[in-house]
Amino acid sequence: MIPDEHEESIYTRLDAKQWAAIEAVLPRTVYTRNTDTEDARRFVEAALWVMATGRFWTELPQAVYGPWRKNYVRSNRWIYRGMWQAVIGALGQDSELSTMISRYVKTQVERHQKLGRRNDFRLDGED
Template sequence: MTRRVLTDAQWAIIEPFCLGKATDPGQTGRDPRLFMEAVLWIVRTGAQWWELPNEFGRWNSVFKRFRRWVKADAFYSMFRALAADADLEYAMIDGSIVKVHRSGLGAKGGLKARP
């Protein structure tokens, strides 16, 4: 089985915002936590959807479910709930992370012959 990324405390916060609960009308997804683990695997690795390991299910089914959740703003709701209790332990920006293109440095444009 896949190593879990989400802790039980994080999952308790996220679970109410998942689509397809037993109380929702229509067909429900099988395992919303496994689906969230699949989405986090894609985000963490930067892989294409078709490279998703089989233990998460068929990649196309996971992708279609992901698109439905995006259209329903489920991830935005989860983000707001998680951001409300942010500890900002790893939030830092410095010049080595954010690079500015040379055209955005404020120099006056144009090619010039300089001695």
């Protein structure tokens, strides 16, 4: 079954404990351009929506999460910089949320490498 545009996944919205764990590992540079922590949280939840629903970034509900392209580019930067790996570590390797993020990151890295994009776009720990 394909989820409809507004279907919420249990992984789409972070609870206070999850967000506190994630926020604690975010480098202060995340807030250099925008000091609004709600923007960072909205981005993380947008990425989780894509990961959980399997929908394309272009299908991201803009009214809820903002422009899809801005979120897509930011997510790729987080992959490249290893920030999703830090989020996985903060949430705990055994959590379902971490597993979902890890699976998404791995898929994106493999996709970019297969397409010949950004040779330095690797999973944390790869040589």
